[in-house]
Amino acid sequence: xxxxxxxxxxxxxxxxxxxxxxxxxxxxxxxxxxxxxxxxxxxxxxxxxxxxxxxxxxxxxxxxxxxxxxxxxxxxxxxxxxxxxxxxxxxxxxxxxxxxxxxxxxxxxxxxxxxxxxxxxxxxxxxxxxxxxxxxxxxxxxxxxxxxxxxxxxxxxxxxxxxxxxxxxxxxxxxxxxxxxxxxxxxxxxxxxxxxxxxxxxxxxxxxxxxxxxxxxxxxxxxxxxxxxxxxxxxxxxxxxxxxxxxxxxxxxxxxxxxxxxxxxxxxxxxxxxxxxxxxxxxxxxxxxxxxxxxxxxxxxxxxxxxxxxxxxxxxxxxxxxxxxxxxxxxxxxxxxxxxxxxxxxxxxxxxxxxxxxxxxxxxxxxxxxxxxxxxxxxxxxxxxxxxxxxxxxxxxxxxx
Amino acid sequence: xxxxxxxxxxxxxxxxxxxxxxxxxxxxxxxxxxxxxxxxxxxxxxxxxxxxxxxxxxxxxxxxxxxxxxxxxxxxxxxxxxxxxxxxxxxxxxxxxxxxxxxxxxxxxxxxxxxxxxxxxxxxxxxxxxxxxxxxxxxxxxxxxxxxxxxxxxxxxxxxxxxxxxxxxxxxxxxxxxxxxxxxxxxxxxxxxxxxxxxxxxxxxxxxxxxxxxxxxxxxxxxxxxxxxxxxxxxxxxxxxxxxxxxxxxxxxxxxxxxxxxxxxxxxxxxxxxxxxxxxxxxxxxxxxxxxxxxxxxxxxxxxxxxxxxxxxxxxxxxxxxxxxxxxxxxxxxxxxxxxxxxxxxxxxxxxxxxxxxxxxxxxxxxxxxxxxxxxxxxxxxxxxxxxxxxxxxxxxxxxx
Numbered sequence: 001x002x003x004x005x006x007x008x009x010x011x012x013x014x015x016x017x018x019x020x021x022x023x024x025x026x027x028x029x030x031x032x033x034x035x036x037x038x039x040x041x042x043x044x045x046x047x048x049x050x051x052x053x054x055x056x057x058x059x060x061x062x063x064x065x066x067x068x069x070x071x072x073x074x075x076x077x078x079x080x081x082x083x084x085x086x087x088x089x090x091x092x093x094x095x096x097x098x099x100x101x102x103x104x105x106x107x108x109x110x111x112x113x114x115x116x117x118x119x120x121x122x123x124x125x126x127x128x129x130x131x132x133x134x135x136x137x138x139x140x141x142x143x144x145x146x147x148x149x150x151x152x153x154x155x156x157x158x159x160x161x162x163x164x165x166x167x168x169x170x171x172x173x174x175x176x177x178x179x180x181x182x183x184x185x186x187x188x189x190x191x192x193x194x195x196x197x198x199x200x201x202x203x204x205x206x207x208x209x210x211x212x213x214x215x216x217x218x219x220x221x222x223x224x225x226x227x228x229x230x231x232x233x234x235x236x237x238x239x240x241x242x243x244x245x246x247x248x249x250x251x252x253x254x255x256x257x258x259x260x261x262x263x264x265x266x267x268x269x270x271x272x273x274x275x276x277x278x279x280x281x282x283x284x285x286x287x288x289x290x291x292x293x294x295x296x297x298x299x300x301x302x303x304x305x306x307x308x309x310x311x312x313x314x315x316x317x318x319x320x321x322x323x324x325x326x327x328x329x330x331x332x333x334x335x336x337x338x339x340x341x342x343x344x345x346x347x348x349x350x351x352x353x354x355x356x357x358x359x360x361x362x363x364x365x366x367x368x369x370x371x372x373x374x375x376x377x378x379x380x381x382x383x384x385x386x387x388x389x390x391x392x393x394x395x396x397x398x399x400x401x
Numbered sequence: 402x403x404x405x406x407x408x409x410x411x412x413x414x415x416x417x418x419x420x421x422x423x424x425x426x427x428x429x430x431x432x433x434x435x436x437x438x439x440x441x442x443x444x445x446x447x448x449x450x451x452x453x454x455x456x457x458x459x460x461x462x463x464x465x466x467x468x469x470x471x472x473x474x475x476x477x478x479x480x481x482x483x484x485x486x487x488x489x490x491x492x493x494x495x496x497x498x499x500x501x502x503x504x505x506x507x508x509x510x511x512x513x514x515x516x517x518x519x520x521x522x523x524x525x526x527x528x529x530x531x532x533x534x535x536x537x538x539x540x541x542x543x544x545x546x547x548x549x550x551x552x553x554x555x556x557x558x559x560x561x562x563x564x565x566x567x568x569x570x571x572x573x574x575x576x577x578x579x580x581x582x583x584x585x586x587x588x589x590x591x592x593x594x595x596x597x598x599x600x601x602x603x604x605x606x607x608x609x610x611x612x613x614x615x616x617x618x619x620x621x622x623x624x625x626x627x628x629x630x631x632x633x634x635x636x637x638x639x640x641x642x643x644x645x646x647x648x649x650x651x652x653x654x655x656x657x658x659x660x661x662x663x664x665x666x667x668x669x670x671x672x673x674x675x676x677x678x679x680x681x682x683x684x685x686x687x688x689x690x691x692x693x694x695x696x697x698x699x700x701x702x703x704x705x706x707x708x709x710x711x712x713x714x715x716x717x718x719x720x721x722x723x724x725x726x727x728x729x730x731x732x733x734x735x736x737x738x739x740x741x742x743x744x745x746x747x748x749x750x751x752x753x754x755x756x757x758x759x760x761x762x763x764x765x766x767x768x769x770x771x772x773x774x775x776x777x778x779x780x781x782x783x784x785x786x787x788x789x790x791x792x793x794x795x796x797x798x799x800x801x802x
Contacts, residue, residue, distance in 0.1 A: 015569045020793075040800050044575055054800035067793025073568035075795050080576045097802050164699040167474035168416045174445055175481045179695065258687050270674070286659050290694030294580065298565040300790065301703060389701065392421075392468025394476050399441050399455035401498050 003128060003325070004035050005101025009057070010042035010049060011136075012107035012114065013080060015073040015294075016150030017157075017303040018311035019136045022106050023075060024068040025315025026134070027057045035323045036102060044077040045105070046114060050087060052094055069312060072298040083114050088121035095122070095129060102130050102322050106315070108137035108148075112330050113354035119328050130322040133330035133350060134314050138297045140190035143356040144348040145332035149314055150297070152307030152383035155194035157296050158183055158238075160388055163198035165290055166205020166236045167391070173234025178225060178279050178287040181206070182272030184296060185240040186265065189213050189360045191296075194380050195238040196372045201393060205236035212242040213360050214369035216251055221275070222282050224370050229285060243271050304385035310343065317345040341382030404529055404726070405436050406502025410458070411443035411450060412537075413508035413515065414481060416474040416695075417551030418558075418704040419712035420537045423507050424476060425469040426716025427535070428458045436724045437503060445478040446506070447515060451488060453495055470713060473699040484515050489522035496523070496530060503531050503723050507716070509538035509549070513731050514755035520729050531723040534731035534751060535715050539698045541591035544757040545749040546733035550715055551698070553708030553784035556595035558697050559584055559639075561789055564599035566691055567606020567637045568792070574635025579626060579680050579688040582607070583673030585697060586641040587666065590614050590761045592697075594773045595781050596639040602794060606637035613643040614761050615770035617652055622676070623683050625771050630686060644672045705786035711744065718746040742783030 009026045011019055023041075030036040039057040042049035055076065057065075068075055083091070095103070105115045115133040122129035135142050140151035162181055169179045183192040189211025198205060207228040210216065228235040243251045252270040260266050272289035279287040314331045321329060329347035336342040364376035381387075410427045412420055424442075431437040440458040443450035456477065458466075469476055484492070496504070506516045516534040523530035536543050541552035563582055570580045584593040590612025599606060608629040611617060629636040644652045653671040661667050673690035680688040715732045722730060730748035737743040765777035782788075 011572070015572045038800070041795070047575065052802070055795055056798040056800050057795070059798045060796055064793045064795060067791070068795075070790070071568075071792040071794075072565050074572035075793070076572075077575070078572045080573070098800070160702055161696045161700070164473050164701065165694075165696045167472075168695045168699045171412070171416045171475035171477075171479045172481070174448065174478070176695075181696075258681055258685060273671070273674075280659055284659060288694065289692070290696050291690070291692040292696055293566075293689065293691030293693075294569045294577075295562045295566045295582075295691050295693055298569045299562070300565065300792070301561055389471070390468070391472040391701070392465045392476070393472075394442070394456055394458070394465060394469075395461055397457040397460045399439070399457050399499065401453070 003101040003130060004037065005099045006038040006040055007036045007102035007104065008040045008042055008049060008054065008100045009104040009106065010045040011074040011076045011078045012045040012105060012111040013078060013136065014138065015078055015298050016136060016138050017072045017153035017298055017300055018149050018308050019106055020068040020071050020075045021308050021311035022134050022136060022149060022315035024065050025312040026104050026319055027065050029316035029319035031058060033319065033323045040098070040100070041076045045079040045081065046083055046091065047079040047081050048077065049091055049094060069308060070300055072300040083117055088117050089125070091118055092122050092125045092127050096127060101128065104132055104134060104318050106134040106136045108139065109142060109353055109355050109357065112350050116328070116350040116354050130325065130327045132318040132322045132326065134318045135330055135332065138191060139185055139188055141188040141357045143353045143358050146335040146343065147333060147383055149307060149311035151190060152304035152385065153299070154191055154297050155197065155380055156304040156384035157299050157302045158191060158195050159197035159384060160302055161292060162195040162206055162238060163200060163388060166198060169205065169234050169236050175286065176288055177229060177234055177285040179236045180272045180275045180287060180289045181236070181238045182241055182289060182291040183238055185212065186242045187212055187357055187359065189240045192238050192240040193360055193364065193372045193376055196377055197380060197384060200388065200391065203232055206238040207235050208237045208370045209372055210237070210239040210243060210370060211360055211365060212240050212244050213365060215246040216243050218278055222278060225279055226283055237275065239271055239275060241271055304383060306383060306385040313345060321347060404502040404531060405438065406500045407439040407441055408437045408503035408505065409441045409443055409450065409455065409501045410505040410507065411446040412475040412477045412479045413446040413506060413512040414479060414537065415539065416479055416699050417537060417539050418473045418554035418699055418701055419550050419709050420507055421469040421472050421476045422709050422712035423535050423537060423550060423716035425466050426713040427505050427720055428466050430717035430720035432459060434720065434724045441499070441501065442477045446480040446482065447484055447492065448480040448482050449478065450492055450495060470709060471701055473701040484518055489518050492519055493523050493526045493528050497528060502529065505533055505535055505719050507535040507537045509540065510543060510754055510756050510758065513751050517729070517751040517755050531726065531728040533719040533723045533727065535719045536731055536733065539592060540586055540589055542589035542758045542760070544754045544759050547736040547744065548734060548784055550708060550712035552591060553705035553786065554700070555592050555698050556598065556781055557705040557785035558700050558703045559592060559596050560598035560785060561703055562693060563596040563607055563639060564601060564789060567599060570606065570635050570637050576687065577689050578630060578686040579636045580638070581673045581676045581688060581690045582637070582639045583642055583690060583692040584639055586613065587643045588613055588758055588760065590641045593639050593641040594761055594765065594777055597773045597778055598781060598785060601789065601792065604633055607639040608636050609638045609771045610773060611638070611640040611644060611771060612761055612766060613641050613645050614766060616647040617644050619679055623679060626680055627684055638676065640672055640676060642672055705784060707784060707786040714746060722748060
């Protein structure tokens, strides 16, 4: 028989363009179910919940909730916090105090792990609590699900930006010969791979794509760049900030101790400048680096309509599952077989995603390890919600004197 | 009496989101005047003209020319080339050979200088040539004109990106405390100043804005950041890549000799990382840097409609002037007095802009030198073509147990 009680929802990890769409889905669906008495939001995820810092989401103006669907970043505030056993016991006490029977946590694999721990603590305390995690990560590295909400939008953003920056280098490559664009991604190159969706004409950028799934070799990289430059007179490279060498060590990671988070993750970044120096020093070519950083992950203006719709749906589906008594699951997106893109919602065990990472598979990476395959483009294209706006190109009609 | 002959148009300097709109304006207007027999495009500006590398723009499909209005970067290819006296004499000989009587050059102050030199060489050779420069620069540092085509679009881009990245830090500032966003601009802080247009709510980012018009002082900067962080728990800073110290030296400029161009300009960049290190070392706060680089200047998706329309008009106006026998001028945009934004086309002498730089004036910079004034916001707001899309914000309705 279904539980009756309040629901709490939190947002965790890095913000995205669509994590608020998932929040809107949770709120609007929850308000339709009599089992859910009140809908509370934890400010800065479990951090706020531990401080009993809750916002009443059921009492917001409906237009605000609707507006969340097109508002980037995390409206409730986010966090990166590793819960202790003590934290989990405390959370369960607080949930009892507020009659919270539904726990929805929107985040990545660390958040699935948090949800899993909270659920176990509730069971140990004999407190009935429905726990459903809602997938969110630009990194697209969650196991089981075909892809993660947030990825389609960052993919559309980097495809758009790399196409534009590529045309820039095509125009001014006589001066700025080589451009390196540093893309987000810790251990999985999904976002960097999506820069391939920028290509809309022969010899279009990016000309070289480097993922952390393949060890970086400076000699090979320099030979690759030289070959492209010799052919086109310019070269545009996209590279993942999490690039690793043969020993599996990050090529560039911050040495500042303050830059290592609670999960032991080092802040990455700087690989673009590193490659620029390699090019300038060894090839004597002028290289410059673009590093959009967090801008790439929170653009509402360039969000993928498919991603926005799916982010909203995973939020609604989580509530539908929970009120049916389903618990200890994460919502998944399952791609249906067939010529045109279609997906449906599903679920998987929290254990199956907690602390797992899904890397770009071999069939999506080319032999030389400096590009993606046609199979990847077919996988990712539908996720950005249709082709980019077409651009004009002049015909090379020569003039004779 | 009006000249009859062919026209040549070139694009020079850094690409923008709208320099192709100016090209479309030149082509479509020129095709309407019987004085202009053919419209040729110089590939990579004067570099291609010197090699007699011309594209016939009159023979392109009209849909391609229309499409240029919404295609970023420089469709003809650009250059950064300082013409010699010999180059100018050679250009005049080539113009004679191709019966070119109209020279349109789309670019910034270096390009106005080039136009000026080409015109003088034609006069010395006794060759009648109408020379009209068409303003283009994201830097907005051209003298005389109220603003430059390209600026409104980069301004809209940075306003949009900083608003999004600011919401990102507002959400995850508990982990990533400080964000530094490095914005383009050599000696003039116009683009960085435009990040103020991101603000749409109390305490919105950017919280601090540093322009090259004010000498950078590390102690003051650290005190500014600490004050914002102590108040809000996070801080978003926008800074111009051309930031200078008390001695007028760039705080960060590339030491690679290959990074100094024909005009003696050093490639800038790195100030964001530099400030991150200051913050991490001195304030013990986690700081990260976004450096969108060339991506910010060539976004068609976020182009300002006002900028696109004006860029098209300056191209058309240049042709109208030239066929009336006007020469040695650059087209200017003159803002009409009045409550609502209106502008009309004008012209000024090439000498008045050649190699001049217009800096952000004192009345647009606040007393403390870490923000802009209301007067700047009133100047820049109309140029981005209307307010940014509104975002939703949750009401802080607290929950009681």
